[in-house]
Amino acid sequence: DSGVTQTPKHLITATGQRVTLRCSPRSGDLSVYWYQQSLDQGLQFLIQYYNGEERAKGNILERFSAQQFPDLHSELNLSSLELGDSALYFCASSVVGRGIDTQYFGPGTRLTVL
């Protein structure tokens, strides 16, 4: 158990809908990262937050947004969902979010868009 929790574990929804994925980092970790793993892809970095502020952005679609709240939990919002958004979404956390700082991953949320 990494100490990173993600809810829900599974999510099934329809095209055009909007969903919110939630992540609670390990106790003491200030930085949260979101990654997407599609069927034939490795993990793709989406976005990083540090202590409530956006720190780095990867190939995140405009339909996706994220935020980190004062209690350090984070939410990833996916809107106007398309079939291709079906994937595993992982959240990771680390202490300071820079330098040699190990990222610890949650168990993931499996999103299925029908």
Place this chain on the structure above:
Amino acid sequence: DQQVKQNSPSLSVQEGRISILNCDYTNSMFDYFLWYKKYPAEGPTFLISISSIKDKNEDGRFTVFLNKSAKHLSLHIVPSQPGDSAVYFCAASVLNSGYALNFGKGTSLLVTP
């Protein structure tokens, strides 16, 4: 554009033997490299890392080798155990420009008794 490549999707090794997992990268700015292990229905678990100032890092049965000139790294597991059966991801980052990890697509290792 895949900057970290793991060209072997799968590898099968007998228990007790050495497992060698390979990883190539294209971005010469990468200066920190990690290996993660992933079991089904779980998130990736950090295994071992190496910074570009070293060419080898060892932790128990796991050793990572880095060849900067070839832009290649490898993970050696000696001796391999059935519990090592998992998907192994290679990842790389540029330390001074944030900490986003660039992952390969993974190699599925099966260690047979």
